[in-house]
Amino acid sequence: GAGVSQSPSNKVTEKGKDVELRCDPISGHTALYWYRQSLGQGLEFLIYFQGNSAPDKSGLPSDRFSAERTGGSVSTLTIQRTQQEDSAVYLCASSQNRESIQYFGAGTRLSVL
């Protein structure tokens, strides 16, 4: 596809369950970012992947959050033992390199009941 693709678009889960969110970046983009957007808030940086380098995990809010990027392409953000405060829109972005413009997917809207 031409743009960043995220799935699912919506996810409703029960407190305590694990969830996986998927991001398929633009082909050829080496940089991939995950952000969280809570209602009425700006984007909160979570994690950054650049090629085969070790990811920058400095924005992950707790050890319940983890992410991986397989083969330098698709990325999965995993939230274990979800809490109600995890409810937000999770956005993925990719760019040609870390200096380039970031292009965003439509996001996954996560609701934890």
Next chain:
Amino acid sequence: QKEVEQDPGPLSVPEGAIVSLNCTYSNSAFQYFMWYRQYSRKGPELLMYTYSSGNKEDGRFTAQVDKSSKYISLFIRDSQPSDSATYLCAMKSNYQLIWGAGTKLIIKP
């Protein structure tokens, strides 16, 4: 205090008006300044990208950066109902983007 401050609005103006959206920041290390537009249930899309102080124009949109005052603005001329969206400012130091909270803009027909 947040690194980037932006009034969340909502800002409601009649069609055809000139809109002014603003952000202030505290970190003088920020080098790149961006405005993104986000429609409901969509991801942000880049509108304007500036580096230096001064103005940059693109059609109906003008981005203004004043590094001495740590203040950036986005002006929209001849506003249209299709401009109704949330506008987020973002600033870059190294590779990380630091975001404002976004201003919800409503253009009334």
